[in-house]
Amino acid sequence: MSLSDAVVQQKYEVKQIQGEELVRIMEMGLTPGSICRVIRRAPMGYPMEIKIRGYLLSLRKKEADMIEVIPV
Amino acid sequence: MSKTNLAIQKDLLRQPSTITLVGNPNTGKSTIFNALTGLRQKIANYPGITVERKMGSTIINGVLHKVIDLPGAYSLNHKKADERITYETLIGSYDYEEKPDLLLLVLDASNLERNLFLASQVMDLQIPILMVLTMSDIADERGIIIKPEQLSSAWRVPVISVNARSKNCDTQIKEALIEKGVAVPKPFQWNPTTPLRKAVERLDKEWLSKHTQLPKRARPIEALRLIAEGGLEDSFYQYSEGGKAKKLIESLQNFLEAAGENPTAAEVVQRYRFISDISEGSVSKEHSNELT
Numbered sequence: 001m002s003l004s005d006a007v008v009q010q011k012y013e014v015k016q017i018q019g020e021e022l023v024r025i026m027e028m029g030l031t032p033g034s035i036c037r038v039i040r041r042a043p044m045g046y047p048m049e050i051k052i053r054g055y056l057l058s059l060r061k062k063e064a065d066m067i068e069v070i071p072v
Numbered sequence: 073m074s075k076t077n078l079a080i081q082k083d084l085l086r087q088p089s090t091i092t093l094v095g096n097p098n099t100g101k102s103t104i105f106n107a108l109t110g111l112r113q114k115i116a117n118y119p120g121i122t123v124e125r126k127m128g129s130t131i132i133n134g135v136l137h138k139v140i141d142l143p144g145a146y147s148l149n150h151k152k153a154d155e156r157i158t159y160e161t162l163i164g165s166y167d168y169e170e171k172p173d174l175l176l177l178v179l180d181a182s183n184l185e186r187n188l189f190l191a192s193q194v195m196d197l198q199i200p201i202l203m204v205l206t207m208s209d210i211a212d213e214r215g216i217i218i219k220p221e222q223l224s225s226a227w228r229v230p231v232i233s234v235n236a237r238s239k240n241c242d243t244q245i246k247e248a249l250i251e252k253g254v255a256v257p258k259p260f261q262w263n264p265t266t267p268l269r270k271a272v273e274r275l276d277k278e279w280l281s282k283h284t285q286l287p288k289r290a291r292p293i294e295a296l297r298l299i300a301e302g303g304l305e306d307s308f309y310q311y312s313e314g315g316k317a318k319k320l321i322e323s324l325q326n327f328l329e330a331a332g333e334n335p336t337a338a339e340v341v342q343r344y345r346f347i348s349d350i351s352e353g354s355v356s357k358e359h360s361n362e363l364t
Contacts, residue, residue: 017337022336022337023147023149023300023336023337023340024147024151026337026340026341026344027146027147027149027189027340028146028186029185029186029189029344031337031340031341031344031345032337032341034344053183053185053186054182054183054184054185054214054216055182055183055186
């Protein structure tokens, strides 16, 4: 599933990232195998805030769409 | 662990030097810069791009040194203008400006893993470094305890922890520069996989060393960048035999894929893998720090 469909408070493992900005997203710590938790989402769903490697990161829809995750 | 395996240098600061601050955005770099330079600073723009570079000076043991504050960056794979300045300054390709003689590598202790990503890239450049941890108070509040000694033996550079907002932060840094000194980190401490290492060596040997003027210390990290990018489109230095480079990069990408690695992602993945492993020894979490 894509991180765009993720539910608040649930933890996910990053499986893979695809798309043009792939490296930029991975540089922020979202590498395959890393665990993130969705902290909150804006009223229309975006931006969404996740916790990854101990810090909070905000993602746009475009970016969340690129990230494939599975719930853990 | 003993400090004997650190390549400590203490005599650098007897000569006037260029001290450069580098780190992620919002780590307290500019606060440290302001503390070190007081009012003796000027702001310059880099040609063609509207990003500030701040320059000032500071006196350590009676010697006047130049201090440069670089724009905050998350990575040296410079795609954005400000990160590009940081990369180009560090590899020494701005010829109108001195190369940094030593670096204050500033890391936010409350967000160490992501900060160590940039740090691990910077440490590949073999410039003498003092690692400066900031925000330890915030890390403490979150129950994250960083052990500077362990960080120091893991990365083989001296490490200090300062409160950037305290009045004597400049004194703490100056004392550390005198007493702990700086060390040139060993490049590629993050254990690149064998295929990645081979690809970097080949691009360096067969093209970068022959057809560019890049300094030796900067070539491996530029090789990594070119392999991840898959071409020369974004290059900022003079080169010859571009066609040869393109073919070589393409064949190296194929080589990595055949070895089961994603050429675009291999470097980032391996750096973070190493950082997670190392952080287990140097970071401990007292209690759960999940935000609700």
